[in-house]
Amino acid sequence: MSTLSSEKDTNAAADNYRNFIEEIIEQEIADGKNEKRVLTRFPPEPNGYLHIGHAKSICLNFGLAKKYKGLCNLRFDDTNPTKEDVEYVDSIMEDVKWLGFEWNEEPRYASDYFEQIYQWSEMLINKGLAYVCEMTAEEISASRGTPTIPGKASPWRNRPSAESLDLFHRMRAGEFPDGKYLLRAKIDMGSPNMHMRDPALYRIRHAHHHRTGNKWCIYPMYDWAHGQSDYIEGITHSICTLEFEVHRTLYDWFLDQIVEGNYRPRQIEFARLNLTYTLMSKRLLQDLVQCQIVDGWNDPRMPTISGLRRRGYTPESIRNFAERVGVAKRENVINVALLEFCLREDLNKKAPRVMAVLDPLKLVITNYPEGKTEYMIAENNQDDEHAGTREMPFSREIYIERDDFMENPSKKFFRLCPGGEVRLKNAYIIKCEEVIKDAAGNISEVHCSYDVNTRSGSENSNKKVKGTLHWVSIPQALSMEVRLYDRLFMDEDPADVEEGKTYLDNLNPNSIRIINAFIEPSVKNAKAGDIFQFQRLGYFCVDSKYSKEGKPVFNRTVTLKDHWTKKNE
């Protein structure tokens, strides 16, 4: 985690600012609660891939631990075997590590605590605080009432403890089919809080669990496992998202039944991350994968950590983003532009510059000797003196970007136009002499002359021209696959759809465009994950899935900020 300390914390470092969770923690430390210890946890259910929303939670939990010299556990909340899988366990560990965090000791699993939770359940039964119910799921649902109408007691509510205990043992022993019996807490069917109306504790599920195999056929519910796991691990601050606010009363009620001594975990809720143009629902993301609308969980258009990683995002940029969005309790929708800003900010420092032409227009320098090749010196990153330089071949025939030429330029266009002069970056100043068109009238070539005295770096190179273009020399250019991504959804809130439509109607049909581009030869042996700035175009990374030795495939991570084309749209 050494990389973390070298970073500037935009918010946290700023003088005395504390978010509301930090204020709570500091108050508790001041009060001497839980022996002034801080132990947080990141508790995903292994039923899908982590996304940028989880990244906020990860940064929060691990960040708090670091800030208060505590630790953070990684715990898999694996109490529902039908939805979970080791595939997800593995990806979650990989993603947390990639983000730059180290969890305390080994990963934990709620399933490690099944026996203890079972024992506590027996205790509840013995205390008359739990009973085995025989109603069907439908009956229970109907008897629970509504937020404004109290529920009705189960006919089994006053079943003698001994009988419930016997039934509970036999549930565990596998004597009954799924759904036959349910262990319920006996709390208050009239509570205004729906979660207090005799919530389910244990259900029968004859299913293979990814860790416990077939050892268990009864599984505890979230509410009767999460706080208990927190307690077992010694968690001090159990931080979760806002939708669990109404669970807190239950969380505390369960704790009341099992806590011995002074230590006690505390649940604190914060507002989850929402991003414009981005789907943040695990279920809907899973749909995209299953319907093959995207190329797996790590498709570069996905907001998953693995998708962002493949797209070219850096851990630093994501951590910094998490810092900037802040932590509070009000619902929020962050502009995805902030994420992209954090990305560019980081990539600008790190990415070596190269030249590539995505949409080529042939340019012939008519007064340049045929067959001649010069090697131009190019800085790898002019903002980084340690980045060094490289040589770029230059010759009579080059490609420039089609956008960079206009036959009838608008007044503020300062790229190449008939009779106009521009600089070829790291090379010469050229002047457009002639426009060549094909039979259909399309521009097929541009013929220019060059000024031999204007070579970059030479004494006479100080001549000023308004425009500077990137280019590649045709004979040496590499033709390579480049994947241009755009946002997956056209609507700012993809899940908010009108009647009769689904979020799929919001899909951007142009979210991926695969082209062949011409790139300078220096990138030939780039490896998966390598990042570059294609000058004047954007940041690109070598794709980890489709690249081959000596044949990289590039993903456009993000475009450069561009006030010019924006204005002209």
Place this chain on the structure above:
RNA sequence: UGUCCGAUGGUGUAACGGUAGCACUGCAGAUUUUGAUUCUGCCUGCCCAGGUUCGAAUCCUGGUCGGACAACCA
């Protein structure tokens, strides 16, 4: 017609009874061999009504609006 939570520029987030600040976005300009970066400047804000106070975004009361909660999901 319940319980809980929330409300500060376009979007986020500060202020802890004493000048409403910061970031992103947007706009304008300077610099620039990337129309990038960098640097300047600007635009927009305390949900409403009462009350307490010398003084309220902040405390109190009452509204209004928004969100969460009725899986044997987490």
